[in-house]
Amino acid sequence: GQQVMQIPQYQHVQEGEDFTTYCNSSTTLSNIQWYKQRPGGHPVFLIQLVKSGEVKKQKRLTFQFGEAKKNSSLHITATQTTDVGTYFCAGRPRGAQKLVFGQGTRLTINP
Amino acid sequence: DTGVSQDPRHKITKRGQNVTFRCDPISEHNRLYWYRQTLGQGPEFLTYFQNEAQLEKSRLLSDRFSAERPKGSFSTLEIQRTEQGDSAMYLCASSLDATSGYNEQFFGPGTRLTVL
Numbered sequence: 001g002q003q004v005m006q007i008p009q010y011q012h013v014q015e016g017e018d019f020t021t022y023c024n025s026s027t028t029l030s031n032i033q034w035y036k037q038r039p040g041g042h043p044v045f046l047i048q049l050v051k052s053g054e055v056k057k058q059k060r061l062t063f064q065f066g067e068a069k070k071n072s073s074l075h076i077t078a079t080q081t082t083d084v085g086t087y088f089c090a091g092r093p094r095g096a097q098k099l100v101f102g103q104g105t106r107l108t109i110n111p
Numbered sequence: 112d113t114g115v116s117q118d119p120r121h122k123i124t125k126r127g128q129n130v131t132f133r134c135d136p137i138s139e140h141n142r143l144y145w146y147r148q149t150l151g152q153g154p155e156f157l158t159y160f161q162n163e164a165q166l167e168k169s170r171l172l173s174d175r176f177s178a179e180r181p182k183g184s185f186s187t188l189e190i191q192r193t194e195q196g197d198s199a200m201y202l203c204a205s206s207l208d209a210t211s212g213y214n215e216q217f218f219g220p221g222t223r224l225t226v227l
Contacts, residue, residue: 001170006153033215042202043154045215088153097142098167099216101153 002027004091006102014110019076021105023089030094032065032072037104038085046074046087081109114138115219117203123225124193131189132222136205143186144216145178146202154202160186161208193226200224 003026013019023032031050035043047056049065049072056063062075072089086106090099114137124130136143141162146154157176159167162183175193180186190197200223204216 004153035218042218042220043204043216045217048215090153096167097159097161098144098156098169099154100156101146103151104153 002091002093002100004089004100004102006089006105008105009103010106010108012108012110013079015081016078019079019083019107021074021087021089021107023072023074023091023102025070025091025100027093028069029091030069031092032069033090033092033099034063034072034074035088035090035101036085037088041085043088076107079107079109081111083107084109115203115205115217117201117219117222119222120220121223121225123227125227126193126195128193129189129191130193130224131187132201132203132224134186134188134203134205134219136184136186136203137217138184139207140205140217141183141208142206142214143180144204144206145186145188146204148200148202148221149198157188190224193224195226198224198226 006023033048034046037043053067054065060077064073086104088104089102116135118133143160145157148154158178160180163180175191178188200221202221203219206214206216
């Protein structure tokens, strides 16, 4: 069935360092969404990418959707302690309304 | 606060008992989703409603699980004859049926189920 793999599972950085998480789907997606979940919290929507090769930026966060619409990445520049949490990609298979979530990348930061 | 509410927030039950959870979505959202999340994993899709119609259901959802959304507003998820493997966080999310295709999902705080 549809699978979305996300790496790395964990990432620990020093405050100010950059961070990247990668997402890869087994099948072509109609779109991909990114969510952030703080410890003890629920997933909170960050962004949706729809077009092949799309790049979107939100302040220090840059999101990319691959040309084949099967992979995506999230890059955070100059991390801050407020960036701590688990970042999930969630792909929408073509013809479906459900989201298939990756396993998430848990980001911890040393201040 | 996202506006999606779930009740109860925590449920502890004994194996074999039935449990029911409730989700109240954001009022103008016609799409409602149920997910299950275990520690260290991403949310796993269970089922999806558009208004009162249940349109998609995961193959992983056993016949012990049933969900309803009778009036197209709140939804309930029932688990019959609970097993220890059912212990998880059950998340509800809602979204608009946006013709633009831009349909972010708003998640509720979840119901944490512990089966003893």
